[in-house]
Amino acid sequence: MKTDQFPRMHVSLYVSNIQNTVNFYTALFGQQPSKVKPNYAKYTLESPSLIISFVENKERVQQNFGHLGFQVESVEELNKRLAEAKAKNLVAKEEIGTNCCYAKQDKFWANDPDGVQWEVYYFHEDAEFNDPHYEMKEATACCTVSSEETKSDCGCNANVQTSINTSTKKTSCC
Secondary structure (H helix, E strand, C coil), rough: CCCCCCCCCCEEECCCCHHHHHHHHHHHHHHHHHHHHEEEEEEECCCCCCEEEEECCCCCHCCCCCCCEEEEHHHHHHHHHHHHHHHCEEEEEEEEEEEEECEEEEEEEEECCCCEEEEEEEEECCCCCCHHCCCCCCCCCCCCCCCCCCCCCCCCCCCEECCCCCCCEECCCC
């Protein structure tokens, strides 16, 4: 059966401050917006094929809808993007060898000025379980990063790596 693919995905997000948003996404995407108007900005990405626009409207900002992300093709590409994101002070958290969404992944997270979470990850292989910290009631869902990433009472003992190029260490929580 032949299926037609959509040529490009479009996402539109409400934001509280358009200039802060443009500063963040210019750093995250490594390119300038393709359009900027009063209370509006749009980026047109070629790879992945995505149009993402931002509309300033503080009353409609909702950060807890889930998250957005990009899958990369290799650990080397992940390391490169991580280094670039760190140089721009965008990295909120790193996870190595985590089982999230029933998949073994290496990843890092960045949060935009309104708290929208972006995941950049490398998929290693499918997994039969999620790491316990994704199953805890304190965690909102699989593949989400808590703003309290070092909360001591969550009860998990997950392996979290503080850098993709350093050794894994135990933390009290993710």
